[in-house]
Amino acid sequence: MSDATKSSDTTDAGGEVQGPGLTGSMLTAALVSAVAGLLYGYDTGIISGALLQITDDFHIGTGMEQTIAASILLGAVIGALACSFLSERLGRKGTILVVCAVFVVGSLASALAPNPWLLVAGRVVLGFAVGGATQTVPMYVAELAPARHRGRLVLAFQLAIGVGIVISTIVGATEAVSWRIAIAAATVPPVVMGLLMLRLPESPRWLVKRDRVDEAREVLTNVRADGYDVQPELDEIIEVEELKQETRSRDRGWRGLRRPWVRPALVVGCGIAIFTQLSGIEMIIYYSPTILTDNGFATSTALNVSVGLGVTYLVMQIIGLAIVDRVGRRRLTLVMVPGAAVSLIVLGWFFVSGNDGHDQTPFIIATLIIFMAFNAGGLQLMGWLTGSETYPLAVRSAGTSVQSASLWSTNLLITLTLLTMIETFGVGQTFWIYAGFNVAAFFFVLRFMPEMTGHSLEDIEKHLADGKFSPKDFERAS
Known part of the structure; x- marks a missing residue:
């Protein structure tokens, strides 16, 4: 950790280094992050149960079902890329307010769609907001948060995704709520999010980047605890930005x-984002009811399994949120990924060996739950966290944009091809393919992902600038 980072901490009576405490503003920022995550989880998860009603209303086939499910992901790719430019020009705060408005428009357009193609168009608009939120909100919270609490604050976004998924699966499992009402309900959270955002300041790092140092100092003073000396933290931000000002424009954006x-930051960020999707999480969330009903499970059972999976996701996110800043990002991922891989191998065996009948139903459901626990409590925590803290300030908007687009593009590819893969290779073999992706993810993390827990954003950037971004380099610096 750099000297500047250390000097911005305080020391308790026992001599232990402590960071600044959490203020009301930081908790409000975490709440904004949580609402954005809830919208992500709900808007992407609600389609799983809603498709059963939409198919009956519009009399559509499998092809259109996949198109409707995937349309939000196409919009998310566009939103992730476009909001990179917006967050640089309008600021992080202004971009989040724009995203809130688009959330409302997209939800209403989808809920009121009179035919499947206009529903697809509405979900593309809604996806723009989802992608924009994933690009901007974690980055904003990370730039506002003290290093000591950054992991937990950013992961409020990830945790709320689980809440949104649980809510969407419960709504789908009731089979009593019209899909139009279920989708229209998503217009309320972005209004709350926008009102909260109006109370928050702009990112101090974006302000320094715009030569508004006095405003950045005022922001840091307001979001840090009373009596905390913000000058060392501000000096470190200015120092890093001045170094970037001396470089040519090709080093920016x-x-x-x-x-x-x-490049090492881009490899880690995009690699983790891609593997979070290839790990099988979206296969389970989007298509578990379809997979289960196609293999003899009752519709009610399949929907109840979805609720159980959503609850497991949420519980493991809560546990991860509580321990990630103590256990460490890299270590937690390396511990959990092998469990997810083994679970998928076992799931595949049930179907390949023909042990997928009624008698094995409890074991299949238990294995699905175990997979979700290992996946949600490990790799899924890292997708947005690494994007928020890995990239240098000069390229942070572009970096988080590319990372979000990589994640959503992979998600889109999976959504459009999964049913075809199952038809071509079989259910069990498809589970094995995704188990292989988990094995690849383990070795990727082992080789490329450093342990960034406890390091300030500026300290991480200095490691990059010095060419010391490997896991071993961070171990030596700790």
Whole structure:
């Protein structure tokens, strides 16, 4: 950890280094992050149960079902890329307010759609907001948060995704709520999110980047605990930004992502984002009811399993949120990924060996739950967290944009191909393919992902600039 980072901490009576405490503003920022995550989980998860009603209303086939499910993901890719430019020009706060408005428009357009193609269009708009939120909100919270609490505050976003998924699966399992009402309900949270956002300041790091140092100092003073000396933290932000001002424009923004010294951050960020999707999580969330009903499970059982999976996701996110800043990002991921891989191997065996009948139903459900526990409590925690803290300030908007687009593009590819893979290879073999992706994820994390827990954003950037971004380099610096 750098000297500047250390000097911005305080020391308790026992001599232990402590960061600044959490203020009301930081808790409000965490709440904004949570609402954004809830919208992500709800808007992407609600389609799983709603498709059963939509199919009956519009008399559509499998192809259109996949198109409707995937349309929000296409919009998310567009939103993730577009909001990179918006967050640089309007600021993080202004972009989040725009995203809130788009959430409302997309939800209403989807709920009122008179035919499947207009529903697809509405979900593309809604996806723009989802992608924009994933690009901007975690980055904003990370730039506002003290290093000591950054992991838990950013992961409020990830935790709320689980809440949104649980709510959407419960709504779907009731089979009593019209799909139009279920989708229209998503217009309320973004209004709350926007009102909360009006009470919050702009990112101090974005302000420094715009040469508004006095405003950045005022923001830090307001969001840090009373009596906390913000000057060392501000000096470190200014120092890093001044170094970037001395470089050419090709080291900034989208051009800067091509620079060799930034490449390790891009590899880690995008690699983790892609593996969070290839791990099988979206296969389970989007299509578990379809997979189960196609293999003899009752519809009510399949929907109840979805609720159980959503609750497991949420519980493991809560546990991860509580321990990630103590256990460490890298260590937690390496412990949990092998369990997810083994679970998928066992699931595949049930179907390949023909042990997928009624008698094995409890074991299949238990294995699904175990997979969700290992996946949600490990790799899924890292998707948005690494994006919020890995990239240098000069390219952070572009970096988080590319990472979000990588995640959503992978999600889109999976959504459009999964049913075809199952028809081509079989259910069990498809589970095995995704188990292989988990094995690859383990070795990727082992080789490329450093332990960034406890390091300030500026300290992480200095590691990059010095060419010391490997796991071993961070171990030596700890």
